[in-house]
Structures are given as structure tokens and as C-alpha cells.
Amino acid sequence: MKLNRRQVTALAGSLALPAAAQAAWPNRPIRLIVPFTPGGTTDLLARAMAPELQQRLGQAVVVDNKPGAGGNIGSAEVAKASDGHTLLMGTVGTHAINAALYPRLPYDPVRDFAPITLVAAVPNVLVFNPANAARYGIRTVPDLIRYARANPGKLNMASSGNGTSIHLAGELFKSMTGSYMLHFPYRGSGPALLDLMAGNMDLMFDNLPSALPQIKAGKLLAIAVTSAQRSPAVSELPTIAEAGGPALAGFEASSWFGLLAPVHQPADQVARMQREAAAALATPLLRERLASQGAVAGGGTSTEFAALIASETAKWAKVVKVSGAKVD
Numbered sequence: 001m002k003l004n005r006r007q008v009t010a011l012a013g014s015l016a017l018p019a020a021a022q023a024a025w026p027n028r029p030i031r032l033i034v035p036f037t038p039g040g041t042t043d044l045l046a047r048a049m050a051p052e053l054q055q056r057l058g059q060a061v062v063v064d065n066k067p068g069a070g071g072n073i074g075s076a077e078v079a080k081a082s083d084g085h086t087l088l089m090g091t092v093g094t095h096a097i098n099a100a101l102y103p104r105l106p107y108d109p110v111r112d113f114a115p116i117t118l119v120a121a122v123p124n125v126l127v128f129n130p131a132n133a134a135r136y137g138i139r140t141v142p143d144l145i146r147y148a149r150a151n152p153g154k155l156n157m158a159s160s161g162n163g164t165s166i167h168l169a170g171e172l173f174k175s176m177t178g179s180y181m182l183h184f185p186y187r188g189s190g191p192a193l194l195d196l197m198a199g200n201m202d203l204m205f206d207n208l209p210s211a212l213p214q215i216k217a218g219k220l221l222a223i224a225v226t227s228a229q230r231s232p233a234v235s236e237l238p239t240i241a242e243a244g245g246p247a248l249a250g251f252e253a254s255s256w257f258g259l260l261a262p263v264h265q266p267a268d269q270v271a272r273m274q275r276e277a278a279a280a281l282a283t284p285l286l287r288e289r290l291a292s293q294g295a296v297a298g299g300g301t302s303t304e305f306a307a308l309i310a311s312e313t314a315k316w317a318k319v320v321k322v323s324g325a326k327v328d
Contacts, residue, residue: 032049032087034065039189039190049277079107084265096312100313100317117301118256122295125206126141126240129197129202153182158196161188162327207255208233212294231294239251
């Protein structure tokens with residue numbers, strides 16, 4: 001069949017529609033799900049990223065907190081999303097630890113997600129309620145070891161939820177020192193910190209960005225960081241491995257956070273989101289803002305983020321096994 005000029009033009013226009021539709025993404029607001037409560041580091045990082053992404057994408061980026069079950073509820077919602085405009089601020093807990101800690105997850109951390117980019121890496125920081133620490137005579141890591149060994153179960157250890165790096169840092173500390181502290185999981189760092197500052201909890205291995213304002217305000221007593229090296233944001237604090245002596249040699253339990261999409265998100269959309277997120281994280285303003293909170297900005301490729309998830313999954317599976325950590 002021979003086509004006239006008008007038919008050829010119409011056919012060419014119809015074939016171009018899918019490409020034009022793809023190029024227009026996003027065409028409505030993006031929902032960025034945070035699987036924890038407001039006030040924690042996951043939430044702080046998402047809210048720092050949202051306006052930068054909004055400016056680059058030309059659409060609103062709405063942070064939506066969906067806490068519960070150590071981040072599993074919000075993560076599962078993103079895994080099942082099919083609207084093309086739902087993303088996740090995932091964590092070392094949701095995408096490396098939970099696979100080993102929970103016998104059955106409502107999502108697969110690898111098969112159900114397309115990694116976009118690492119947003120930030122942060123150390124955890126061991127913090128105490130100042131009044132409780134003074135009452136127990138605890139100001140250093142060796143003080144904590146001595147007291148916890150002599151008083152098993154007397155110290156209350158808060159966390160942002162089962163399976164989070166905050167929880168596992170405490171479990172690793174307990175297993176390496178032969179001590180026992182009661183674990184109280186919350187639905188995020190925000191409510192855990194409130195109870196810690198109120199004196200209802202004794203200590204917490206919190207992410208540094210969420211704890212830092214309270215440390216500076218004198219509402220929390222910081223003892224050490226959990227990273228392999230000291231943090232520039234609190235350079236006066238030793239690492240736990242540095243302060244804890246032979247029992248804690250090699251101790252390291254840092255956290256990371258990154259953007260992920262449902263696995264069926266078109267590759268070109270994932271690639272665009274990676275470019276825009278990386279560009280945002282490369283700006284001096286955002287890098288300095290994260291650094292002031294104790295976080296190191298990411299922004300690498302999707303492939304690099306996928307490799308990090310794989311290596312961290314193997315690492316934390318060993319920690320869970322050695323520590324005997326369980327879901328409370």
C-alpha cells in the first residue's frame with residue numbers, strides 16, 4: 001500500500017509519541033517514601049534532597065513517611081508501586097540487614113528494586129542520657145563495658161527499629177564485649193531520641209546527623225563513633241574500636257542511605273534520576289550541609305550502588321549470625 005504525504009506525516013507523529021511521553025517524565029509529583037518516622041537521619045536526608053531534585057526535575061518531590069517493622073512497611077510499598085512516580089530512601093537496614101534478620105520479608109531487597117544512587121554515608125554515635133550516665137558513672141567506652149558486664153539487663157538501649165544499623169551496632173557491641181542490655185525498638189530515631197532525652201532510655205547508637213544537634217545542645221552525652229575512622233564533624237570523639245581496647249578491635253558499624261526505584265521503572269527514568277541526584281549531591285551547598293551533619297555525600301553510579309548493597313548484605317549477614325541478633 002502506497003501512503004500519501006499526509007499519512008506518512010501522521011504515522012511518523014504516532015511513532016514519536018512513546019518517546020515524547022518518556023522524555024516528559026516526570027509528569028506529576030514524585031512521592032519519596034521514607035520508611036521511618038520524621039526526625040531521623042533517613043527523613044533528614046530525604047528532606048535535604050527533595051528541593052534539589054524538585055528544581056532539577058520540574059516536579060514537586062513529596063516526602064512521605066511510612067514507618068514500621070524496621071523499614072519493611074515503606075519499602076514493601078515502593079516495591080509494589082506501579083505508578084512510575086514513587087521512589088524510596090532506602091537504608092543499610094532495609095537493603096542489607098533485614099534480609100538476614102527477618103525470616104520472611106514482604107519484598108526482595110535485590111529483585112524488587114532498581115538502585116539509583118548512594119545519597120550519603122554516616123557513622124553512628126554512641127550517646128547517653130547525661131543524667132543517667134552520671135548516675136551510673138559512665139563517661140567512656142570502658143566505663144560502659146564495666147557497668148554493662150556487672151549489671152546485665154539494667155541498661156535500656158533504644159533503637160530506631162529492629163534491623164536498623166542502630167539496632168545492629170548495639171547488638172555487635174554486646175556480642176563483642178560479653179555484655180547484656182535491654183533493647184527497645186522504636187518506629188524511628190525521632191521518638192527514640194525523645195525518650196532518650198527524657199531519661200526513659202539510657203543509651204543509643206544513633207545515626208550522627210539526627211543526634212548531632214542534641215549533642216551540641218548538651219541534651220545528649222556523646223561517647224564514641226562507630227565508624228572505622230573518627231568523624232570530622234565530631235573529631236574529638238574516639239572510635240569505639242579505638243577506645244574499647246582488645247575486646248572491640250575492628251568494631252565498625254556505619255550507616256548509609258540511597259535512592260531506589262521499583263524494579264520495573266524504565267531504565268531511562270532511573271538513569272535520569274541518577275544524573276539529577278548526583279548533580280545535586282555534587283553542589284558545594286548540599287555537600288557542606290551534609291558534612292555539617294556528619295554525613296559524607298554520595299552520588300555515584302547505579303552500578304556502584306548495587307555493588308555496595310551486595311557487599312553490605314554479605315557483611316551484615318555475618319554480623320547478625322555472630323551477634324545472635326533477633327527481631328524483638
